[in-house]
Amino acid sequence: MTRSDGATTPDDHVIVLFGALGDLSRRKLLPGLFHLDRAGLMPERYRIIGTSRKGGSVEDFRKVAQTAIGKAATGEVWDRFSSRLAFSAFNADDPKPLVEAVAEAEKDLDEPRRLHYLSVPPGAFGATVKALGDAGLDTRARVVLEKPFGVDLDTAVELNGLVHSVFPEHRVFRIDHFLGREAVQNLLALRFANGMFEPIWNRDHIDHVQIDVPETLSIEDRAGFYEGTGAYRDMVVTHLFHVLGFVAMEPPTALDGRSIIEESGKVFRSMRPIDPASVIRGQYAGYRDAEGVDPNSQTETFIAMRAEIDNWRWTGVPFFLRTGKSMGESKRLITIAFREPPRKMFRDVKAFVEDYGPDHISFDFGDPGGITTSFLAKVPGPRMRLGQAQMKFSYEGSFNTAGLEAYERLLYDAMLGDRTLFTDSDGIEDLWAASSALLEDPPPLHRYAPGSYGPQKMHELIAPRRWWLPVT
Ligand SMILES: NC(=O)C1=CN([C@@H]2O[C@H](COP(=O)(O)OP(=O)(O)OC[C@H]3O[C@@H](n4cnc5c(N)ncnc54)[C@H](OP(=O)(O)O)[C@@H]3O)[C@@H](O)[C@H]2O)C=CC1
Numbered sequence: 190m191t192r193s194d195g196a197t198t199p200d201d202h203v204i205v206l207f208g209a210l211g212d213l214s215r216r217k218l219l220p221g222l223f224h225l226d227r228a229g230l231m232p233e234r235y236r237i238i239g240t241s242r243k244g245g246s247v248e249d250f251r252k253v254a255q256t257a258i259g260k261a262a263t264g265e266v267w268d269r270f271s272s273r274l275a276f277s278a279f280n281a282d283d284p285k286p287l288v289e290a291v292a293e294a295e296k297d298l299d300e301p302r303r304l305h306y307l308s309v310p311p312g313a314f315g316a317t318v319k320a321l322g323d324a325g326l327d328t329r330a331r332v333v334l335e336k337p338f339g340v341d342l343d344t345a346v347e348l349n350g351l352v353h354s355v356f357p358e359h360r361v362f363r364i365d366h367f368l369g370r371e372a373v374q375n376l377l378a379l380r381f382a383n384g385m386f387e388p389i390w391n392r393d394h395i396d397h398v399q400i401d402v403p404e405t406l407s408i409e410d411r412a413g414f415y416e417g418t419g420a421y422r423d424m425v426v427t428h429l430f431h432v433l434g435f436v437a438m439e440p441p442t443a444l445d446g447r448s449i450i451e452e453s454g455k456v457f458r459s460m461r462p463i464d465p466a467s468v469i470r471g472q473y474a475g476y477r478d479a480e481g482v483d484p485n486s487q488t489e490t491f492i493a494m495r496a497e498i499d500n501w502r503w504t505g506v507p508f509f510l511r512t513g514k515s516m517g518e519s520k521r522l523i524t525i526a527f528r529e530p531p532r533k534m535f536r537d538v539k540a541f542v543e544d545y546g547p548d549h550i551s552f553d554f555g556d557p558g559g560i561t562t563s564f565l566a567k568v569p570g571p572r573m574r575l576g577q578a579q580m581k582f583s584y585e586g587s588f589n590t591a592g593l594e595a596y597e598r599l600l601y602d603a604m605l606g607d608r609t610l611f612t613d614s615d616g617i618e619d620l621w622a623a624s625s626a627l628l629e630d631p632p633p634l635h636r637y638a639p640g641s642y643g644p645q646k647m648h649e650l651i652a653p654r655r656w657w658l659p660v661t
């Protein structure tokens with residue numbers, strides 16, 4: 190059914206939330222489902238079954254959900270939402286309780302769709318998917334898989350094989366919540382809905398691209414997960430490369446899953462194998478003292494690297510990627526820096542690239558995000574002097590409406606069966622393939638101070654250019 194504002198109401202659903210008591214479920218999924226309900230974007234009839242290996246009562250699950258949602262969980266909307274919640278034990282070697290809970294939830298619904306959201310550690314994906322198949326819970330079903338999807342090419346291929354033995358690819362939704370962000374999707378609008386950007390979006394005009402995601406957050410209490418993962422697997426393969434796919438893709442033939450995935454897939458296939466010599470790995474001082482971390486840990490909490498896309502649009506244009514924990518600020522920034530034009534006529538005028546950097550467009554893809562174009566302009570006065578000027582777009586300034594939070598958007602799309610903002614098996618395998626040399630032979634670690642922007646070495650990687658953050 191399509192609403193008057195163009196939004197489609199998903200078919201009736203039973204949503205099974207595996208790992209429903211875990212961190213992601215509490216912080217994002219339960220609040221996200223509630224907000225979708227409040228926004229009228231949930232199916233007319235639906236149930237949410239939370240699962241835990243330990244089992245538990247629906248009353249306790251409702252309390253978990255209410256606390257997770259916070260102040261908004263009151264009144265009629267909460268009563269309606271909480272009445273849709275159910276709870277079941279689930280263990281991969283004993284799916285029977287869940288089969289019964291699903292049958293109970295489906296009693297009043299007419300063969301609803303099933304959405305299985307695996308918010309469990311990646312090591313549990315395979316056994317859970319297999320159990321779904323064995324228990325017959327794969328019928329009428331789609332599956333959402335959290336990240337990271339494998340830890341290298343071999344494990345990704347193996348996991349894809351296992352997943353495909355139960356679910357065909359079009360019913361698999363590998364989530365990358367960065368793609369659910371308004372500002373990342375806006376890249377497509379900006380590039381392809383306007384006449385002014387796309388003609389210059391290539392190696393003839395662009396000097397380099399930066400995708401920079403520093404985080405002030407440390408690993409907090411996630412040592413168990415992070416020690417075996419590190420910044421490259423946690424953030425680069427999973428998020429930053431997918432954002433790069435949106436920056437670099439050719440115009441898709443349509444705004445649908447098939448076309449977008451096809452184009453980002455071509456970008457991943459054109460990526461040169463990551464050269465370990467073009468990677469700076471860092472670890473913040475104090476990381477090894479955290480509980481659960483090996484005192485000699487070689488896990489990187491920071492990475493800065495150069496990626497290259499070997500195709501007609503991008504060859505010769507470096508893509509500099511950087512992300513890390515315990516850094517000086519939290520920011521999510523894409524910067525497209527343009528080549529320096531001939532400026533002979535301005536030769537007596539001070540203030541050029543050395544002072545401000547080249548003209549560039551920055552996409553802040555945080556919340557709420559925005560776009561800033563920075564360029565040189567004449568400083569008012571009797572003489573020609575150049576200074577840096579900016580034009581800014583903000584969502585609140587232009588549109589009087591807030592978008593959906595990334596997980597909300599992706600949950601909604603998964604219910605509609607729209608894979609546009611999800612990643613596919615080939616793409617993920619190509620990215621792991623391009624990562625093989627780096628994973629086999631990672632460069633040495635450099636120490637950096639918490640609160641800084643990473644080890645000094647990162648400046649050598651990008652020289653003679655510079656990192657745009659911190660803004661000085
Ligand atoms: N937390 C975050 O911010 C983000 C998380 N993710 C991904 O989302 C998924 C869930 O993350 P998060 O909630 O932090 O993880 P948690 O460590 O909180 O685990 C979630 C739940 O999974 C269940 N679980 C733990 N180990 C196993 C196991 N071996 N087999 C089956 N179930 C298990 C536990 O539930 P119980 O004991 O009740 O069975 C646990 O509460 C992961 O894949 C993670 O990589 C992605 C992006 C961000």
Ligand SMILES: O=C1O[C@H](COP(=O)(O)O)[C@@H](O)[C@H](O)[C@H]1O
Pocket residue numbers: 366404406423424
């Ligand atoms: O997937 C992950 O993402 C978060 C960053 O996401 P954001 O929405 O807070 O920008 C990161 O902190 C975490 O380590 C990683 O697992």
